Amino acid sequence: MKENISHSPPETSSARRRLLDTATRLFYSGGIHAVGIDRIIAEAGVAKATFYNHFPSKEDLVLAYIEEQDRLGRAAVAALPKQPPREMIAAIMGRISEAVVAGGWRGCPFLNAAAEYPNPTSPVRQAIDARRAWYHDSLRALLAADGDPDPSVTASLLVAVSDGLLESAYLDDPENIPALVREAVARLLDRR
Amino acid sequence: MKENISHSPPETSSARRRLLDTATRLFYSGGIHAVGIDRIIAEAGVAKATFYNHFPSKEDLVLAYIEEQDRLGRAAVAALPKQPPREMIAAIMGRISEAVVAGGWRGCPFLNAAAEYPNPTSPVRQAIDARRAWYHDSLRALLAADGDPDPSVTASLLVAVSDGLLESAYLDDPENIPALVREAVARLLDRR
DNA sequence: ACACTAACAGACAGGTCTGTATATTGCAAG
DNA sequence: CTTGCAATATACAGACCTGTCTGTTAGTGT
Numbered sequence: 001m002k003e004n005i006s007h008s009p010p011e012t013s014s015a016r017r018r019l020l021d022t023a024t025r026l027f028y029s030g031g032i033h034a035v036g037i038d039r040i041i042a043e044a045g046v047a048k049a050t051f052y053n054h055f056p057s058k059e060d061l062v063l064a065y066i067e068e069q070d071r072l073g074r075a076a077v078a079a080l081p082k083q084p085p086r087e088m089i090a091a092i093m094g095r096i097s098e099a100v101v102a103g104g105w106r107g108c109p110f111l112n113a114a115a116e117y118p119n120p121t122s123p124v125r126q127a128i129d130a131r132r133a134w135y136h137d138s139l140r141a142l143l144a145a146d147g148d149p150d151p152s153v154t155a156s157l158l159v160a161v162s163d164g165l166l167e168s169a170y171l172d173d174p175e176n177i178p179a180l181v182r183e184a185v186a187r188l189l190d191r192r
Numbered sequence: 193m194k195e196n197i198s199h200s201p202p203e204t205s206s207a208r209r210r211l212l213d214t215a216t217r218l219f220y221s222g223g224i225h226a227v228g229i230d231r232i233i234a235e236a237g238v239a240k241a242t243f244y245n246h247f248p249s250k251e252d253l254v255l256a257y258i259e260e261q262d263r264l265g266r267a268a269v270a271a272l273p274k275q276p277p278r279e280m281i282a283a284i285m286g287r288i289s290e291a292v293v294a295g296g297w298r299g300c301p302f303l304n305a306a307a308e309y310p311n312p313t314s315p316v317r318q319a320i321d322a323r324r325a326w327y328h329d330s331l332r333a334l335l336a337a338d339g340d341p342d343p344s345v346t347a348s349l350l351v352a353v354s355d356g357l358l359e360s361a362y363l364d365d366p367e368n369i370p371a372l373v374r375e376a377v378a379r380l381l382d383r384r
Numbered sequence: 385a386c387a388c389t390a391a392c393a394g395a396c397a398g399g400t401c402t403g404t405a406t407a408t409t410g411c412a413a414g
Numbered sequence: 415c416t417t418g419c420a421a422t423a424t425a426c427a428g429a430c431c432t433g434t435c436t437g438t439t440a441g442t443g444t
Contacts, residue, residue, distance in 0.1 A: 015421070031308050033225040036401060047422050048403085058402070106310060111359055115307035116223050118298060132363060156360065156372055157379070163359045164352030171306055171324055172348075180348055187349070188379050207391070228431060239392045244433070 016054040018044040024065050028109055032062055032116050062113070063123050069109050070131040077138065085146035086189070089139065089158070093185050096162060097178035100169040107170035111163060135159060148189075157188050208246045210236040216257050220301055224254055224308050254305070255315050261301050262323040269330065277338035278381070281331065281350070285377050288354060289370040292361040299362035303355060327351060340381075349380050 022044040026035045037058055041051050055061045080091050099105060106112070110128045117124045139158050143151035161184045169177045214236035218227045229250055233243050247253045272283050291297060298304070302320045309316045331350050335343035353376045361369045 013420090030310055031225070033223070034308070037403085038401080048424085049405085050421055052403070053420080107307060111303070112307040114359075114363055115299060115304040116226070118222055128363065136364075153372065153375055156364075156368060157353070157376055159364075160356030160360050160372065160376070161349070161352055162356065164354065164356030167303055167306075167355045167359075168348065168352050171320065172328075172351075176348060180345065180352065183345055184349055184352070191379065205390085229433085230431080237392095240394085240433085241435080242391055245390080250432070 013054065015044075015046050015050050019046055019051060019054060019061070020064055020068065023061050024068070027062065027065055028112075029104075029106055032113060059123070063127060066110070066113055066124055066127045066131075070127060070134075073131070074134065085142040089142050089146070089189070090182075090185055092139070092142075093158065093162065093181050094178075096165055096169070097181050099166075100174045100177045105169050105174060108163065108166040111167065132159070135162070146189075154188060158185075161188065205246065207236075207238050207242050211238055211243060211246060211253070212256055212260065215253050216260070219254065219257055220304075221296075221298055224305060251315070255319060258302070258305055258316055258319045258323075262319060262326075265323070266326065277334040281334050281338070281381070282374075282377055284331070284334075285350065285354065285373050286370075288357055288361070289373050291358075292366045292369045297361050297366060300355060300358040303359065324351070327354070338381075346380060350377075353380065 019040065023035075023040050026040060026043070037048070037051065040061075041048055051061075055064065076095065077092055080088065082088075083091065110131055113124055114128050117128075119125060120129075136155050136159050140151045140155035143154050148154050165177055165180055165184070168180070211232065215227075215232050218232060218235065229240070229243065232253075233240055243253075247256065268287065269284055272280065274280075275283065302323055305316055306320050309320075311317060312321075328347050328351050332343045332347035335346050340346050357369055357372055357376070360372070
């Protein structure tokens, strides 16, 4: 029956953790199709058979990567201090600036993955859809609480600006991003 | 000396044209790394040797694809009827809606390519940089002529909204895009 | 008629990809 | 001690990748 309640490694298995961490780093920095299994297992220090014990295929690893990024993003938003809707929106949008000033920014991992997965019914694309729906709905709820007359439209515009500024931080000058985020929020919201 | 002035095929060679058209279609719909040379030459009906006569390597074909998309976009903007700055900006942004309602939209080809080319010094990335600089500068000049107090910042916001709405047209509901474009322009510009 | 060019078809080399299989090691539970 | 498990290294199959090469065919200018 396997009594693995608080046993030697109750962690999610060190090998699996190392594989996902390495895959996250390599997929994000190099692109998904461009990074092979061989390189991931070599840099993670894991045997190939062990990899295929934890993940049935490469696509499952990609999916685990996307889903973990989604989960981390939602947790970061949930961990924001409770504050009035308008400030909460500013705080959520402010996460764009934080992600960028850290350096090594290579664009939004979800948009990058979507560029490599054209099939909208693939699990990866569906995970991306779920994450976008969550982001839009979170903003819409806050906008509604703030009294926005058309919270769905405003939320769509905030999502678009988020995506666009994340791309701009990758392809243009990241230095301008914090000011642009503030300016975008001000212009899109400051209309009673 | 080759007197090819208005000779039998003054066109850029039918095979080259077919190769670039086929590559454009396949690269855009399927992604760049995911589409191989074999498939391109098969669907273009061109021999492999002929391909390598016209393009030294696959990357040259990718670059030709990106540069042609850039050239076509600039030509479409240049072909817009002359009108006051504010209307010109609306017309340029309106091209987003046109691209989307046509159907088969799979995201901005430049952002998709950038996702697959992490090296900022690669020719593909430099072509993308050039295209983004042109777009930003075009909008900035129009905003300056319109009397915008901070045309560079407003241009950056319009670029971000353009990128974001193009991604939204791919990943969310394309139906809302025309209204969102109009609303974004109104909210970002209507502040004397 | 002859030479040149561009295109064709297709085989091949060398590398890399995903995924499977084999055989061995270390460790912990019972 | 023995049984079982998880991990190791490594080799392999089969597909696909880019790029090169050989040889043939069609059309054109001189």
